[in-house]
Amino acid sequence: MSLDAVLDIVAAFCLISGALLSLAAGVALVRFPDLLTRMHAAAKPQVLGLLLVLVGAGLRLRTGVDVTTLVLVGIFQLATAPVAAHMVGRAGYPQDDIRGDLLLTDELAAHLDRVAGEREDAARA
Amino acid sequence: MKPDPMTPAEPTEPPNPPLSRTARRRNRIVAMTFLVIVWVLLWGTFSWANVISGLVVAAILLAVFPLPPVTFAGRVHPWGALRFLLRFLRDLVVASVQIAWLALRPRHIPRSAIIAVKLRVNSDLNLTLTAEALSLVPGSLILEADRNTGTLFIHVINVDSLAEVEKFRHEVLALEARIIAAIGSPEELRQVRAGSTPPPPVDLEGATT
Amino acid sequence: MTIVAVTVTALLAVAGALTLTRIIRGPSILDRAVATDVLLAIIVAAIATEAAYSRDGTALPVLVVLAVLGFVGSVSVARFAARRNSK
Numbered sequence A: 001m002s003l004d005a006v007l008d009i010v011a012a013f014c015l016i017s018g019a020l021l022s023l024a025a026g027v028a029l030v031r032f033p034d035l036l037t038r039m040h041a042a043a044k045p046q047v048l049g050l051l052l053v054l055v056g057a058g059l060r061l062r063t064g065v066d067v068t069t070l071v072l073v074g075i076f077q078l079a080t081a082p083v084a085a086h087m088v089g090r091a092g093y094p095q096d097d098i099r100g101d102l103l104l105t106d107e108l109a110a111h112l113d114r115v116a117g118e119r120e121d122a123a124r125a
Numbered sequence B: 001m002k003p004d005p006m007t008p009a010e011p012t013e014p015p016n017p018p019l020s021r022t023a024r025r026r027n028r029i030v031a032m033t034f035l036v037i038v039w040v041l042l043w044g045t046f047s048w049a050n051v052i053s054g055l056v057v058a059a060i061l062l063a064v065f066p067l068p069p070v071t072f073a074g075r076v077h078p079w080g081a082l083r084f085l086l087r088f089l090r091d092l093v094v095a096s097v098q099i100a101w102l103a104l105r106p107r108h109i110p111r112s113a114i115i116a117v118k119l120r121v122n123s124d125l126n127l128t129l130t131a132e133a134l135s136l137v138p139g140s141l142i143l144e145a146d147r148n149t150g151t152l153f154i155h156v157i158n159v160d161s162l163a164e165v166e167k168f169r170h171e172v173l174a175l176e177a178r179i180i181a182a183i184g185s186p187e188e189l190r191q192v193r194a195g196s197t198p199p200p201p202v203d204l205e206g207a208t209t
Numbered sequence C: 001m002t003i004v005a006v007t008v009t010a011l012l013a014v015a016g017a018l019t020l021t022r023i024i025r026g027p028s029i030l031d032r033a034v035a036t037d038v039l040l041a042i043i044v045a046a047i048a049t050e051a052a053y054s055r056d057g058t059a060l061p062v063l064v065v066l067a068v069l070g071f072v073g074s075v076s077v078a079r080f081a082a083r084r085n086s087k
Helices: A003-031 A035-061 A064-092 A107-124 B021-043 B048-064 B078-104 B124-136 B162-183 B186-194 C002-025 C029-054 C057-086
Strands: A103-106 B112-118 B140-146 B151-157
Touching: A003 A035, A003 B078, A003 C002, A003 C029, A035 A064, A035 B078, A035 B124, A035 B140, A035 B151, A035 C029, A064 B021, A064 B124, A064 B140, A064 C029, A064 C057, A103 A107, A107 B112, A107 B140, A107 B151, B021 B048, B078 B124, B078 B162, B112 B162, B124 B140, B124 B151, B124 B162, B151 B162, B162 B186, C002 C029, C029 C057
Parallel strands: A103 B112
Antiparallel strands: B112 B151, B140 B151
């Protein structure tokens, strides 16, 4: 078997697994109960799924300019996805979007209460 | 209130000690290099014209939008960095498959938890890198970071008991230890080893040295 | 490679449809922002697959723009939602 054929098969494998991860994310978006759990589902095609698809495309294209573009897409995505997730998570946290009954513990609520208490003390003093 | 398992042995140093001149110059060189690399990648071909125009653009960018100071006391350990990278990729694949299975599993509503993890090394760089690595792996999500105490507030999915929550806390600290092993200074390495938190459990294969 | 392309297209189409239902159903604007991000990732995957199938990299610069655009979009929505909450 030639190298080309092997690379194509690996590329096909990467593309299909990436698509499967996207599908699982779609299912999870519909089924998961609240905002934060859905965000976990969203992280999967955005990171591993996208990396797999980019690797697959890179293996098929095999030219310098295209591969550098794909690398750049990967870098941008990896650098920005956590920041965006953090912003959305922080904006969503104190809201009713989150099912408190499904949480085992919530150590952030205690922390926020403490911070609010300290602020009130400072305001009173 | 349950006992706090994360009390530090000693107060951590302030997160932002002032930078020396060499540190500032090194930060600028790192930022320049990265910007030029992105510029060359955008053009897609390596040529001196690209590199020189990239240097000009990077210099203008850094002059107009200066970056916040980064304290980086250590040096890059190639072996530690490689181990961190491999372990990160493995975590990424395992967690992605787990969450995918969780989504497809019939009649199951996942439980989750929000936990606070106090990192042993309180530097901006360590806090950022740990948070980024945690966010990229599906299954853990950074909600809030307290920079003064170096605490991350993490939403973690697919935990069914408080024992699993504690296990996850250990995994976060093991991740921090790997990051410090990759880029930390000897001082930070000592802090991690001497940290009051117990060492990560042995069942995390690949994490122990 | 044609079979692969058809399979990937079908998978991505179903994923996109499911994501769209979440965008429609909401309930909050943040849910929609997250779902839109996923939809964008699916679109990126589709464009990359098309490039891989036809061995033609013309569309790849679009991916760079999409990757940055998704970030700017969800961050601005998150900021908007956070400001509205704090009022």
